[in-house]
Amino acid sequence: MPATHTTLAQHVAIVTGASSGIGLAVAEAMAAAGAAVVINYHSQEAPADDLAERIIAAGGRATVIQADVADEADVARLFNETVDVYGRVDIVVCNSGVQKDAAIADMTLEDWNTVIDVNLTGQFLCAREAVRHFRRQPRSGRPARSAGTVIAMSSVHEIIPWAGHINYASAKGGSRMLTRSLAQEVAADGIRINAIAPGAIRTPINKEAWETEAALEKLLRLVPYGRIGEPEDVARAAVWLASDDADYVTGTTLFVDGGMSLYPEFRDNG
Numbered sequence: 001m002p003a004t005h006t007t008l009a010q011h012v013a014i015v016t017g018a019s020s021g022i023g024l025a026v027a028e029a030m031a032a033a034g035a036a037v038v039i040n041y042h043s044q045e046a047p048a049d050d051l052a053e054r055i056i057a058a059g060g061r062a063t064v065i066q067a068d069v070a071d072e073a074d075v076a077r078l079f080n081e082t083v084d085v086y087g088r089v090d091i092v093v094c095n096s097g098v099q100k101d102a103a104i105a106d107m108t109l110e111d112w113n114t115v116i117d118v119n120l121t122g123q124f125l126c127a128r129e130a131v132r133h134f135r136r137q138p139r140s141g142r143p144a145r146s147a148g149t150v151i152a153m154s155s156v157h158e159i160i161p162w163a164g165h166i167n168y169a170s171a172k173g174g175s176r177m178l179t180r181s182l183a184q185e186v187a188a189d190g191i192r193i194n195a196i197a198p199g200a201i202r203t204p205i206n207k208e209a210w211e212t213e214a215a216l217e218k219l220l221r222l223v224p225y226g227r228i229g230e231p232e233d234v235a236r237a238a239v240w241l242a243s244d245d246a247d248y249v250t251g252t253t254l255f256v257d258g259g260m261s262l263y264p265e266f267r268d269n270g
Ligand code: BGC
Pocket: 099, 154, 155, 156, 157, 198, 199, 200, 201, 205, 206, 209
């Protein structure tokens, strides 16, 4: 993606889980908007390296750092290595997420713990490290008030209950309150904390919901806007939310869902 606009010039961004799906698109869009980007991955090194190469070839700045967001020491290292390379950090996108779906009677404790650890504790660890760094580093030379900003990648399931996915929905519900409570706690430090709630986006995590025509047709009954979302739909929202254009926005969730959270079943019922 060529560097077409520079709303994120002079920003350093960490994007977790950036080797695929929404995280990959967010990292690419932030680099195109002028940010130096740390592409964090957990286990898929090759696509993370490919993305860094693409960004650099387009004239951008990117570094790949492996880390498990659910591991306290790894998260500290992710931030320290970012500062070693780029000198500071301005934007943290807590994007890493997994699904381990099962009905309650069949859900193992491991399925529960893995999803809570990655999707919720991972956001806590990254947000905590972000706040520590934002408070300690000198303000950037940019003419903006923000000392740094965090975006938690949530989901429509921060408000929509989801049978068969209680671990995932519980983590996203937790993410909603993490965002609001932390925003309230650190606003006086000039730190903005927000979330993005994607709906059905075409990524590997929900492949079975869109890969066949029948599945897609069923899915689209839940999307008033009439199309599946693309990772770039979320990426463009993330660029804006992270930018100084959104300087007065904190403690909110931006839904990027084609209306999925608008109770579409009520269009002709109720
Ligand atoms: C989930 C997807 C799902 C979408 C809408 C997302 O948070 O990861 O699997 O398709 O929500 O239900």
